[in-house]
Ligand SMILES: O=P(O)(O)O[C@@H]1[C@@H](OP(=O)(O)O)[C@H](OP(=O)(O)O)[C@H](O)[C@H](OP(=O)(O)O)[C@H]1OP(=O)(O)O
């Protein structure tokens with residue numbers, strides 16, 4: 155039995171006759187191959203990465219496990235479609251808090267079509283990519299059984315400026331993310347800090363990116379995850395994973411400075427929150443909370459045959 159994922163925060167989503175990923179009960183995430191050369195590029199990346207002996211073991215843990223491809227009934231009803239079989243990164247979570255952060259000040263790359271580059275350039279300058287070296291693509295943060303998740307709408311997240319990004323990173327690790335009051339950042343030290351917290355993981359990835367010249371991770375995202383119940387006991391199960399390799403190109407012996415720069419910028423934001431989690435310096439910016447509607451999601455999973 156395949157289902158529409160309940161905890162997807164960005165990207166193409168299944169439902170309403172659209173093509174998107176599916177999950178099963180065994181902890182697998184099935185991502186449909188995208189059109190043009192995107193799908194085949196992502197398969198090629200996973201195939202190459204899986205067998206590349208130059209990837210250090212401690213770096214592999216930042217990537218979803220890859221189990222090949224499979225023809226499945228597509229979520230849009232269009233019939234059999236090839237899907238990547240990936241590890242479902244949230245399958246062991248009960249109430250995953252998840253943030254998708256697209257890394258890089260540019261999401262385009264020289265090998266792309268003129269039309270695609272134009273579209274990316276526009277989005278990169280409208281979003282925070284150009285200015286910050288990354289943008290938040292989507293997120294959800296669990297509050298409680300009664301109130302569910304803070305899951306701002308895509309349109310709102312797309313309009314984030316630098317201060318919104320800063321306060322969202324803080325609200326993401328706050329005890330009451332849904333409340334309009336200042337985020338308290340009370341889980342910052344357990345989620346972002348610690349010897350295997352988000353910051354430590356980002357720094358380990360950064361060290362690899364300072365050296366690796368095999369791949370260029372264009373338009374790729376860092377997925378940050380934790381479980382609130384665990385964080386409350388001081389064991390956050392915080393994890394960083396890299397996802398979305400539809401635009402990965404050959405590094406050709408050159409450092410991926412676009413990804414590395416974005417990663418450094420994200421590290422700086424996270425570090426600043428860790429230094430002062432209670433600080434709230436935005437100029438009256440409650441993250442657009444007073445001007446924009448929330449979106450809650452707490453509903454049951456939809457099943458697809
Ligand atoms: O169509 P859009 O405008 O929603 O763009 C998609 C992006 O949404 P965004 O507006 O940047 O949040 C979307 O970004 P997210 O995954 O949501 O961060 C992808 O970049 C997607 O392209 P691809 O799957 O990487 O080839 C993008 O899809 P394509 O339009 O490039 O197919």
Ligand SMILES: Nc1ncnc2c1ncn2[C@@H]1O[C@H](COP(=O)(O)OP(=O)(O)O)[C@@H](O)[C@H]1O
Nearest residue numbers: 162163164165166183218240241242243254398
């Ligand atoms: N392996 C995975 N396990 C669980 N969730 C995932 C996985 N890969 C992606 N996702 C979810 O799906 C979203 C979109 O994934 P992505 O690969 O970027 O798709 P797209 O190419 O459509 O943008 C992510 O923000 C995340 O919420």
